[in-house]
Amino acid sequence: MIEHLHIRNVALIKEADIDFFQGLNILSGETGAGKSMIIDSINFLIGQKADKDFISNGEEEALVEGLFVLENDDVSEYIKDMGIDVEDNYLLISRTIKTNSRGSIKVNGRSATVSMLKDISQFLLDIHGQHQHQSLLNSSKHIELLDKFCGKELEENKESLNLSIKNYRQINQKIKEITKDSSSLGKRLDFIKFQIEEIELANLKENEEEELLAKRRILVNSERLTENIGNSIELLYGNEGGSAVDNISSAISLINSVSQDDENLERLLPQLESILSLLDDSVRDIRKYYENIETDPEALKNIEERLELIYSLKRKYGNSVESILDYYSKIKEEYDFLINSEELLQKFNLEKKELYKKIIKTCRQMTEIRKKEALILQKEIEDVLRELGMKAAKFEIEVSQKQEFGTAGNDNVEFLISPNPGEPLKSLSKIASGGEMSRVMLALKTVLSKADNIDTFIFDEIDSGVSGRTAQKVAEKLAIISRKKQILCVSHLPQIASMADNHYLIVKSSKEDKTETSVKLLDYSSSVDEIARLLGGAEITEAAVANAKDLKNGAIEFKNHI
Template identity: 45%
Template sequence: MLLNLSIQNVAIIDKLEVEFKEGFNVLTGETGAGKSIVIDSVLLLIGARANKDIIRSGEERALVEGVFLVDSNKDKIAELLEEAGVSQEEDDTLIISREITKSGRSYSRVNGKIVPLSFLDKIGALLVDILGQHEHQFLLDSSQHLFILDNFGDEEFKALKERFKQLLEEYRSVVKEKTSLFKDEREKEQMIDLLRYQIQEIESANLSEEEEQQLIERRNILMNYEKLFNAVNSSYKILYEGNGGFSVLDNLHKVVKNLETAFSIDGKLKGLKEKLENILYETEDAALQLRDYLGAIDFNQKALEEIEERLNHINFLKRKYGPTISHILSFKEEKEKELDKILHFEERQKELEEKEAKLWEEINKMGSKIHEKRKTLASHIEEEINKVLKELNMPNASFKVDITKEESPNENGFDRVEFLISTNIGEPLKPLSKIASGGELSRIMLALKTILASSDGIPTLIFDEVDTGISGKTAQLVAEKMAYLSRRHQLICVTHLPQIACMADAHYFISKISKGDRTYIKLTELDYEGRIKELARIMGGEKITSTILEHAKELLEMASKFKNSL
């Protein structure tokens, strides 16, 4: 549920804040007052694209922030937040903000953490559903009808679709591999020769992942032999022989001998004497290791040349087969697998043909299950939508979900889905785009949303001027249906109809005012008297008579009685 919406510097809005209520929230005002800007701002919070043109003239940035209460779809939202590394608030609120700068950059944040725009789209789909004029175009696009129908499916249906998608991907992979197998014997032999040459070239090099580093270290020793020998030899002489005087070991022997004498006098020196004795032993051992090292190292020009030659060969192979020895060895493994496939061409071809046939059989079975599920689903949807359409003053309407099975599947199955409707007795069923008026489309979409809202768990439904093309009794029926819907969902509605506005639990009036050379938007939550005046304005325009005011008051009283009866 959307608790709070704050808008700064969006279009002609300088600063606006509104606290929405549970139930039915209505926005009214003169045409061009800025009602749709409020809805567009919500769209920004749920991932809509934006550019710098929406920034109020003279300002550097636009900012929209919304506070949502997560009161449904909690597990799905928690999973998304965890994946994105966004912390959850203890009070189940979610703070989403969107900033658009004059440079054209956009910054999206959820609970203070910057997230990609695609994340707002994902999480927004679980928080808000918008029904506006753009939805009418969506409804007229028959390619979208399958997805609308499938939205009514349960978890079992969704699992079937997911399994079908996996089978189809596997089937396409098998077909791709099968068609890539060699048709030409000469081409096949050429590829065998190439693969064998590549494998043999790598194998004959007898590579190991540790070898290159070991060669580099050995080359470094040989190239710096003289410097290394002098450093080690000098250290050995200082420790063992001395330079014209006593060596380090000679001096340590004297120190230890002196401490033995001192220890016989003062026992407190025992620890120090033992410590120096250990140092003496370790120094003797280090001197012997230096002597052995000097005896082992030897400069060998031929060895250096062999190392250089080996490293050059490794680099040659790296240029051909990969940036590291590990990559070269992986390349060899891949080529060995390719060679094995080609050498066992007939076996592999037969294996793929058998697998293709088996997968196709499974795909057909799964596709038939999905088709039957869709037919059952369509039958239920038809019944429910026709029922709601009658409630919305389309008593003679007949809504039909036409499902035809195609020969070639896609990831959704074999079905093609199209919504058909007849709005009058005796008229044949036709595609929505051929028959439905704006008012009829509004009611069909409202019927779809009414049914879908009960199953998708989306808490907030936004209706942006969906009252186009309706009036009178139809408007009253639409208003009642929305009031009924608001008992299970939060509704936010922009409307020009008094029949809808009077059903509001919270009524907000948006007006446009001018100060100096700037235009500002003002939003006011109306009290009872304010609602009467606004309903009168909607009904009577500039000339508001006492009769119109009484009618407005009567509308509010009737709406209150109807809502209390729900």
């Protein structure tokens, strides 16, 4: 639900902070006071486009912020999947519009797009106004409304259908690949076969290129290696008595000859002997390396040719030996698939046939569920319409089939109505009366509210065209829905205003050649005064106040018995 709304520099609203609560929140005020600005601000907040006139005159930027409490864990997870952190199930949406530059959108501090806002807001708010009945007027949306009422059984069938359709499309694609032009298939097979044979003939091994480069480096530098390593051996173990080994051996003999004169010298001998032993080992290893230095020009030529083959394959199939081998695995799999195409085609056609049967069966089950639930839903809506003053109205949900199937099945769903006796059933879009449309929409919301996951409904003057006893019934229905949902409702009817759990007054005032709109939460006494104004106009009489109290107290008693 929406917990707080902050508005700054929107039309006549300089700055407003509004705390909304659970239950029925009514916004009222004189015509032109700015009630629509509140709804416009919320619409802007959840992704609706706004022009520069949205910004207060003389200002460069307008800001709207909304704090929402997410009461559904699935919604929280959905928003987290979008990369937005959600702490304690609170969501702060902030949006600005500027005169000379682009505005900004932030959701819990993270930059977002209008598209993201619309995705998120579909789970937060459902806004309906006197001229905002697109979901009812657009018959393509009727199936979504009916499906909400159908519940879990239909959802399970939808999930099964979606999986079957996904598999069906994948099988279809494979069949297309097999059955495409035979000459193209043959060319593809020949081309893949050539590539496979070329890579197989090369007999590549992982890390081969690195090993060849290392060997080539040795062969290219073999002359310099031979000279330097030979000189190193001569210095370490020469034959003229001046080598490092001979010198250390002589030093050990000399120290040993005088060690009896000073016992401290005996401690030095083991260190020198250890060095001599280590040096002997090193000389043997270096001599072995020296003896194995290759100077074979033919070996170098073979390495160069092998490297050139690898470079040629890399240019065709990948930037490394590993990439070439990966490519080989893929084309080998494709070749095996295509070479066995006739057998596979039979297998895929059989699978396609079975999947089609399953899809049609699931679609029929979904049709049965929809037809069964449609009878229940249309009766409940007719019952509510009667309570709302449309006593002779007939409401029907037509479920018909189309040839093609999709993820929602193969049903067409349309809501039909006959508002008055003797009139034929017709599409909702043919309803001329705004009052009738408002009541149909309210009846739908009353019945569907228990199946709707959205926490907040916003009604903008949906009471247009109703009065008297009908207005009282509309007020009672709003109160009933508000026991389970948060409702924000802009209204000019005293019957609806009296039913408010929280009553807000929108006031326009002028000061120093400036006109501003403000929002005030009313207490019981102030709410009675506002209801009296709605009853009697500009002049509030004692009779109007008494009548207002009766309405308010009657509303309180009604709500206590819901």
